[in-house]
Amino acid sequence: MTAAIPVPAWLVGCGNMAGAMVDGWRASAVDFSNVAVIRPSGAPVESIRTLTDYPDQQPRFVMLGFKPQKLDEIAPRLEPHIESDTIIVSMLAGITASILRQRFPNARAIIRIMPNLPVAQRQGVIPLYSEDRDDQACDAVEGLMGLLGLAPWCEHEDQIAAIGAISASGPAYFARFAEAIGRAGVTHGLSSTLAHSIAAQTLIGTGAFAAATGESMGEVARRVASPKGTTEQGLAVLDGPEGLQPLVDRMLGAALKRVEELAEAARRN
Template structure:
C-alpha cells in the first residue's frame, strides 16, 4: 500500500490562483491532509478545507515549506514582505513562470533551498506534468519535494533550467492548445448538423480515448494515425489536409515558440528587476 505523503508543518501557499487551486484540488483528491497548509492572500477568499489568512503576520510560525502561487508580475511586491519570514530550514517552491532560480535566490537569500516547479492545470485531476529544477536542493529536499508532487502526475527533475522551461512551454501551455483543438472538433461537428451537446461529448471522448489508448499501448502517434486511416479512405483524405507541407506541425511549433519566447522575456524582466533592487533600497 502506497503511503500518502504529509505536507511539512507549516506549509504556506502565498497566493492561490488557478494553478495553486489546481494543486490543492489534486492533493485533496489524492487524500493528502491539508491541515498543515495555510493560504495567504490579501482578498481572504476562501479555499475549501484550508485555513486562509490575509497577511504573513496572521499565518503563524515560520514556514518549513513555501509555495509561490501568485502572478509573476507580483514578485517584487511580495518578496520584500515574505523574505523576512524565511529561514535556512525553509524550502521555497516557485510556480512562477519566467522567474529563474538565480532571480529567486536574489530575492530570498535566506531560504534553505529554492525549487522551481512548472505544473500544468491537469494536476487538479492528478494527471498533470510538473517540471522540477533546483540548483541548491540536496537529496533529502529533492525527495521531500518529489513525494508531495508525485500524487499530482508526472514530475521529472530537469538537469538544467532551459529544459525546465521547455517542459513549461510544451506541457504548461499545452492544455490550452489541446482545448482549442477540441473546440475546433466541436465546431466541425456542429457544422455537420450535430447538436452542441453531442458534438462536445464526441470530441472529448475522441481525444480522451486516443490519449488513453496511446498511453496504454505505448504506440507512437504516427502509427495510430496510420492505423485509423484506410488507404484512399475518409480519414486519409483529412490527413492529407493536416499533413500538407507539415502545416499542423508548423502551427503548433509556432505556438510553442511564442510561449517559450514570452517565458524568456519574463525571465529577463525578473533579472533586471533583481539588479535594480539595491538601487531602490539605497
C-alpha cells in the same frame, strides 16, 4: 504512507494552478493540518486554513502560486519570513532560480516546478528544477509532486521552459484544437452542443485509448487512418508543408519568447 508537506507550510496564492494541485493532494490523502493558504481575497479553500496576510510564523515550506508579475510586490513582505530551513517551491513561469535566490537569499532550497491542470486528477506533468544540492529537500518535493503525475527532474533550467511550453500550456492547446474540430462540426450541420461534446469526448477517449494500449500518438493515428480511407485525406492536410507542424513550431516559439520576456522584466527589477 503518502508524502507529507513539511510544516508549517504556506501556499502563497491558490488560484487555478495551485488549487488544482491542492485537489490532487487531497485525492492523495495529504495532510493539510498546519498548512495555510495566503491570498488577498481570503476565498476559502476546502479543508485548508485561509488567510489574507502572513501569520507571525517561519514556514518550512512555501509554494509560490501567484502570477510572475506579482513577484516584486510580494517578495519584500514574504522574504522576512523565509529562514534557512524554508523550502521554496515556485511555479512562476519565466522566473529563474537565480532571480528567486536573489529575492529569497536565506531559503534553504529553491525548487522550480511547472505543473499543469490535470494534476487535479493526478494525471499531471510536473517538471522540477533546482540549483541547490539539497537531496533531502529535493526528495521531499519530488515525493509531493510524484503524487500528482509524472514528475521528471530537469538537468538544465531551459528544459523547464521547454517542458512547460508543452505540458503546462498543453491543456490549452489540446482544448483549442478540440474546440476548432467542434466548430468545424457546426459548419457541417451539427448542433453546437453536440459538436463540442463529441469533439471533447474524442480528445478524452483518445487519451484514454493511448494510455490503456501504451501506443504512441503516431501509432494511434496510423491505426485510425485506413489506407485509401477518409482520415488519410484529413491527415494529408495536417501533414502538408502549411499544416500543423509549422503552426505548432510557431505556437511554441511564441510561448517560449514570453518566458524570456517575463524573466527579463523580473531581472530588471
